[in-house]
Amino acid sequence: MSGIGKGITAASIGRILKERGFDVTAIKIDPYLNVDAGTMSPFQHGEVYVLKDGGEVDLDLGNYERFLNKELTSEHNITTGKVYRSVIEKERNGDYLGRTVQIIPHITNEIKDRIRKVSEDSYADICLIELGGTVGDIEGMPFLEATRQLINEEGPNNVMLVHVTLVPTLEVVGEQKTKPTQHSVKELRELGLHPDIVVGRSQKPLNKKTKSKIALFCDVPKKSVISAPDARDIYEVPLQLEKEGATDIILNHLNLQSKEKDMQEWRKHVENILEPNDDIEIALVGKYTQLEDAYMSVTEALKHSAAKEGLELNINWINAEKLEKQKQNQIEKQLTNVDGIIVPGGFGKRGSEGKIKAIKTARTKKIPFLGLCFGFQLAVIEYARNVLKLQNCGSSEIMDELDEPVIDILPEQKNIKSLGGTMRLGNQTTIIEKQTLAHKLYQRTRIIERHRHRYEVNPEYIPQLEKAGMKFSGKEEKTGLIEILELPQHPFFMGTQFHPEFKSRLENPSPPFQGLIKTAKQNKKQK
Known part of the structure; x- marks a missing residue:
């Protein structure tokens, strides 16, 4: 199923x-x-x-x-x-x-x-x-x-054929029911497939009676009925x-x-997750917050970093569309108690203004912040609006008539009509400037990360943004495309055009996520 x-x-x-x-x-x-x-x-x-x-x-x-x-x-x-x-x-x-x-x-x-x-x-x-x-x-x-x-x-x-099947428990009688498993195995056998192992997914471990019944009716050894409780x-x-x-x-x-x-x-890595010394609260601001799987790699990357710091991760899921309807002071009141803010990737206008308001709160209230892909681009827009004071600025992806397109479509994307598999995708090489936050995190001047986007920081606005205090610490190796931004005057304010969450592992957390969690942990101690 x-x-x-x-x-x-x-x-x-x-x-x-x-x-x-x-x-x-x-x-x-x-x-x-x-x-x-x-x-x-x-x-x-x-x-x-x-x-x-x-x-x-x-x-x-x-x-x-x-x-x-x-x-x-x-x-x-x-x-x-x-x-x-x-x-x-x-x-x-x-x-x-x-x-x-x-x-x-x-x-x-x-x-x-x-x-x-x-x-x-x-x-x-x-x-x-x-x-x-x-x-x-x-x-x-x-x-x-x-x-x-x-x-x-x-x-x-x-x-070897391993069949994963549901073993529900009827609350009325408290009995684990094997009928769904019997029928799915029967369906498989009619197709000429005989499971060698049956993995029973259930709320609680399979009891001996349930295992014996599955083994008998599904024609597998009892030892090959594997209990997989929540x-x-x-x-x-x-x-x-x-x-x-x-x-x-x-x-x-x-x-x-x-x-x-x-x-x-x-x-040992699992124990770090299950037996934390403290906890940390990160606000994730997105428009798909009703379905947590929409941000699976982001939440897993946060978990990897939190586990390494001995922390239990608590995610505060914030719907960006709802933020659009709130005033800035209401948003600040809602977000100042969190330990960090992350704005993940996404597409389209819906919820974008709410994300920009959250980014402004992170910047002005010195809350550790990480923006990924679209979140990175919105961080540039927020800075252009509220620091450079550029009127009618934004991204050409979400606004048709712009005086100041600080985020614009990549030149090679302008004549592409097909949507499937046509973005700037996969591994790209970024050169990191020394003596920057990015260099401190990665400990390297050359990194490879994965991408998924059509838009970029408009090169025409880079001098203005840099003069106003925004640091572009990472650029694509061949084209000079902006890949990383940071604010040196902020405890931790970082944006990446790439998606570092895709390369994070439990054994080796992603450097930007590790930096966010570590700074959030330090800030929490100082509160």
Whole structure:
């Protein structure tokens, strides 16, 4: 079932195998017709995660990167749109030599070819494949059939099928019900797929009776029924799976010898999250605050940094649209009690003025602030309006008639009409000026971070902004495009055109986020 936690389960399996010394890679299969996630609304699908090669993908790829601590590419996300587009292009080019093109074998072969290519190109020991959606959905059928064929072709000891299923508890009787699991396994078996492991998602651990019933009706050994109750934090899930013996079951099935067994380092990082010494409150000002998954990488990056500082992270979700209706003094009263403010990426006019008001509060009240992408651009607009006193200034993205377009479209974006995959995407190199906040945080003069934007700081206004006290401490290596801003007179005021949250890891938090949390911690002590 969609949203049950297949992505976290797959990522956690990857982590426990990595802890045993294996090189693991991952593939996410999304059965939707979109070619990628780039044009999808965060309200429907959560955040759009950006990979190093510019691939706009499902947020589960972000979980894979964070849990496996490795970088993936757009080939690691297979969608129906990609598969069908490729098959149709081959048919148009005559690659099938006049044969009738069908779901089987042409679509299923394309799916298998893509899986094998990623596995081979990654040189990994084990390739995880998460098949999204719900068992029985029409859109997922070709992928389930391709899975059946793959198991037959590779051999049962080279492929293992893990089925993640819901085990609800009826409050009336307090009993864990196995019927949803029985029926989903029955559906799979009718398709020629037999789960080797059943992972039961539930509120509380599966009891012995429930495990025995699932084993009996789903025809799996009792030890292969894995309990996956709600965890205190997603990073605790690998420890749960290890405790349930999932690693040994997987390795025995695949005839692999464990190289090592040590989860102490991971356990230590998890304990930092679960056993904090203090807490910190960060206000996240956005327009998708009703759906927290829309900012998943941002919240995870904040969590990574808070854990390193021994802090429990409390996020104050603030709807930017509501701020638009409030007066500045009301907003200041609301935000002066938080320890830090972050304005994440986004698009469009809706909520933008509310974000600008929040940024002004952070700047004037000396509250630690981090602006990401659109948040970075709005910080420039706020400064131009309230410090430079430029009238009718803003971004050409959200205002049609501007006297002062301090944020303007990138020159190479002006004639682009197609929306999908056409932004400035993926890894870009930034040169950082020494003796700046950015240099202090990164400890390097050359960094690589990921991007997703069409607009930039208008070069015509850079001299005015710098003269008024805004420091542009990072610029793109070849073009000089502004990448980082900071205010030297402020405890911590930083904006990045790039998205540092995409490279943050539990073991290695993102420097801008670490700087924000560390300064917020210091300021809290001084209050």
